[in-house]
Amino acid sequence: MFCKNCGREVGDNAVICPYCGVQIKEIEKKKQTCSLAVVGFILSFFFSIAGLICSIIARKKCRKENLDGEGFALA
Ligand SMILES: [Zn+2]
Structure with a gap:
């Protein structure tokens, strides 16, 4: 996926962009329990x-x- 702020490609599991430091995903995203x-x-x-x-x-x-x-x- 790509960073919304700087547009660089970051890993799918990345929470924070390693290039600009912007938070990409919600950190507290709980997994759905089966x-x-x-x-x-x-x-x-x-x-x-x-x-x-x-x-x-x-x-x-x-x-x-x-x-x-x-x-x-x-x-
Ligand atoms: Zn970025």
Whole structure:
């Protein structure tokens, strides 16, 4: 992507432009938590098998969409 201020090319993960020092992205941009992973986590307490299946599906989904929720799914 390109810096809005100076127009130079910067990395996609860059928060601040290394050339002019302008903030490009919002620093506090929280990742969307995979809700299905949380559901699987809760379900695993009550229905271990159903929760396990749900967690496996959620884990695959989270990996695919690069969402933050793999920790819940693993649990
Ligand atoms: Zn810049």
